[in-house]
Amino acid sequence: MATSLTTGRPWRVILSFSVPLLIGNVVQQLYQFADAIVVGRHLGVDSLAAVGATGSLLFLLLGFAWGLTSGFAIPIAQAFGAGDETAVRRSVATGVLLTGITSVVLTIIAPLISESTLVLLQTPEELLAEATVFTQISFIGAGATMFFNFLSAIIRAIGDSRTPLVFLTVSCALNVGLVVLMVGPLGWGVAGAALATVVAQAVSVLLCLEFVRRRLPMLHLRRDDWRVTRADVAEHLRLGLPMGFQASIIAIGTLAVQVALNTLGTDAIAAYTTAARVDSLAVAFLSSIGLAMSMYAAQNLGGRRPDRIRRGVIEATWIAVGTGVLLGVLLIAFGVPMVRLFIGDGSDDVVELAHFMLIVNGCGYWALGLLFVLRGALQGLGHTLVPTVTGVIELVMRVGAAVVLGAMIGFSGVALSNPLAWLGAIVLLVPAYIRAHHDLGRMAVDPVEATETSAIAIVGPVDGSMVVDAVLTQPTRTIRRSRLRLLNRR
Template identity: 70%
Template sequence: MPKVLTAGRPWRVILLFAVPLLVGNVVQQLYQAADAVVVGRVLGVDSLAAVGATGSLLFLLLGFAWGMTNGFAIPTAQAFGAGDHAAVRRSVAAGAVLSGATSAVLTVAAPLLAGPGLRLLHTPEELLPEATTFAVISFLGASTMMFFNFLSAIIRAIGDSRTPLIFLTVSCVLNIVLVVGAVAGLGMGVAGAAISTVLSQGVSVALCLDFVRRRVPVLHVRREDWRVSGADLRRHLQLGLPMGFQASIIAIGALAVQVRLNELGSEAVAAYTTAVRVDGLAVALLASLGLAVSMFVAQNLGGGRPDRIRRGVVQAMGMSVVGSLVLGAVLVAGGPSIIRVFVGDGQQRVVDMAAHYLLVNGLLYVMLGVLFVLRGALQGLGQTVVPTLTGVIELICRVGAAAVLGAAFGYSGVVWGNPLAWIGAVVLLVPAYAAAQRRLALAPVTGTVVPEAASRRITRVRRRGVSGRVKKRVPSA
């Protein structure tokens, strides 16, 4: 149910909001892991590698859609924090229109790009048929993913992170059942795995729509709300496109990594695919905290509480660092044992390569945790330039690692792409958030972030006031 994030201890509010996101991401990663286990065990390592070979291409397009829908929810959260329910409805309508248009484009264009795209990535010939099948079916069902992400985002924007978790869990359990039945029972191969995912996401969309209709009147869009203005669409695109573009930039880096892996052979693809599945659990936990910070900041900005924003971000940073250290220790210590669950016996080289990935990433999760919190805070403030630039930095680091380090050191060089990308992004995020925090200090009542130029002017005025050159006027009784 709707819940304001503008009251209560910031760390507690963020944590309670983040816990369902954490659990939801774990559930989602577990069902993706279940897909990998079923495909790897039933169909073999080559089929697992074929599914893995589609990951970068799917992330390039579907990741853009996911990032964009999260951006559409930020104006919704700001309006809800301000108590403006009419603006909430207009925001939902604008986001729905843009999500529908994006879904239509993806459904028509993306399947046509699947085969050529996989060939451009130098996908090994023996993996190409199954990889193309999996990608085409996934793209044809893109609208279910798009609308589930959008509906989940606007429900979270009004402070309810528990309900999307429930629907996600139902979808994940259903997906596992369908995958086992389609792949192991009916012998549908990788096509069965892709169809199962699309069907289960379709069920989750229906559940979200029914919940909004019955329980969340603040999100009920009226007839007049559908007359969205150009200004509303531009505002949502100004936030949605950079967040989607940011995800796509990261995906382009992943494409460069995929090309290098394909050149290194099927074992490298299988090891990286499996390691990413396991690593995804840890990354999802930290990403959830970043998303919680984004919604917290957006609501408090709308509610005029910059003081809570400052305290909340600092406290979230502390939670992120502790969580990063724990997650890193678990994956460094238990990586090989976890990897064997996916690939079975007789694949020791794949296990060793995947465990090396987990070791390198796990030791530097602290940087990733800081990245998610600071980037989420800036996005909640409505800032788009710096978060997008961090995506560019991550792209440069990943491509550089794949092209330079991959050529020099092979698989081990490719693995260093992620940590280098995290470090590069944090170097930009720290001063950017510090500057945003200074501007927040100049707006203690309204919560409006003061532009940098105005910040300098106000600072000069305040200094003159302190020195006595500007006298404070006291209103008469």
């Protein structure tokens, strides 16, 4: 049910909100594990490599869709924090329309360009047929993936991170069963693995819609809510597009890594695919804290609580960095047994390469945790430029490492691409958030002025800084002086 994130101890609120996200991410990773295990053991290393060769291309387009829908949820969280149900419904209607349009475009265009794009990525010829089939089926089901992401995002935006977890768990369990059935007894190969995911996502969409119908009257759209204005569309695109492009920029870097891998042979592709599956489980812990931070910041921005945002970011940073260090130690220590789940007996070279990548990534998880928290906070505050630029930095660092270091030292150079990208991003994120942190501090009204103030209305981001209007019942001179001081202290 709807829950406010504007009250309670910040670290407890953030942790409580992030735990269901974390469990959901882990559950989602587990069913991806199931895909990889079933494909790897039933169809062989080549089929596993074929599925792995599609990862960067799928992430390029579906990652854009995920970022886009996550951005659409930020105005909803801000409106909910402000207690404006009309604005909540209008934001939902705007997001539904934009998500629908994007889904249609992806479903029509993406399957048509799948094979040619995989060829451009230098996918090995022996993997191309299976990789193409897997990619095309995944894109045909893009609408189900997008709407599940959007519906989950709007439910989380009103403070409920538990219900999407329930639906995701049901969907994942269904997916595992369908993968075993379609790849095993039915013998549909990698096509069955892709179709199982699409069907499971479609079921989760239906579950979300039924929950909204029964339990969330706040989100029941009325005729007037569908009268979306250009301003509504512009505001949602202002927040959604940068988050989508940010994911795409990161995916382009992943594509460069994929090209470098494709030149290193099937063992390198299989090792990277396997290590990425294990790595994604650890990353799920950290990304959940970042997503919780963005919803927390958005609601408290709408609720006019800059003090809580500042405290929340500091406390979430300690949680994320500490968790990153612990995860790195665990993954380095137990990486080999986890890799063996996918590979089975033999293929020692693949296991050795995968474990090396896990060691490299594990040493950088503290930086990834910091990255997720700071980026999530800035996105929740409505900042779009810096998070997007950090995506560009990640692209440059990741491509540079994959191409240059990959050519010099092979797989080891490609493995270094992730931590180098994370470190490059936080070099910009840290000073950017420090500035936002100071701006939030200036939003607090002095005690003397607070006695004269009836409300503080947040106008929104202006050139990356936060602006507030003091809505006073006292003389205009006091209003003007307070506003100018807040604007000029940069």
